[in-house]
Amino acid sequence: EERKYYVYTNHDNNNNNNYDDNDDLLQVVNAPTPANRFIERQVEMLLQEDSVITILDTFIKMELHKEENYSLCDAFKNTNICKNIISVIETQDQTDEVVRKACGFITRLTCKDKEFFTNQLATSDSIQAITDQMKIFLENEELQYYTCIAISNISCADFEENSIMEIFKNDTLKVISDVMKKYPENVDIQ
Numbered sequence: 001e002e003r004k005y006y007v008y009t010n011h012d013n014n015n016n017n018n019y020d021d022n023d024d025l026l027q028v029v030n031a032p033t034p035a036n037r038f039i040e041r042q043v044e045m046l047l048q049e050d051s052v053i054t055i056l057d058t059f060i061k062m063e064l065h066k067e068e069n070y071s072l073c074d075a076f077k078n079t080n081i082c083k084n085i086i087s088v089i090e091t092q093d094q095t096d097e098v099v100r101k102a103c104g105f106i107t108r109l110t111c112k113d114k115e116f117f118t119n120q121l122a123t124s125d126s127i128q129a130i131t132d133q134m135k136i137f138l139e140n141e142e143l144q145y146y147t148c149i150a151i152s153n154i155s156c157a158d159f160e161e162n163s164i165m166e167i168f169k170n171d172t173l174k175v176i177s178d179v180m181k182k183y184p185e186n187v188d189i190q
Contacts, residue, residue, distance in 0.1 A: 060101060118156055126150075131172045
């Protein structure tokens, strides 16, 4: 699969580059920029147990949910971010802090994205991975808040007919219902 990397420029004329419709956006094919390589490396470091909290904190501080930072999401499109973030959540002995931060990052990544990241997460085992952790950390209201928001954003994906019911199986819906019953006063979970 050919990767495409995006960098900002002042439209320097260079024969190896193709300009996009955006005023300052330059699409560079097969030439990862230092920024893209940095993001790719950070995404891979998510899988290292000793760096996961630091990497998640870094990603969360990028504030991808803010309009002025939407373009940063492009740097994540050529990485394994969805696969790796789900791998982090699926780890059986994961701490509540890691799950909370991972879901917080998913929330920021998918906040304004209703196609790329939401579709990748919806077609992975993300909902099952998140609800498995919801069961484990049922007593952690803050974690439940972030998991519910992440699931809500993922559920906005462009589902094919009947595929949403394959993702939201009965046990998944029961976990979400149990969390809603556990925290009836928390409107963000409802």
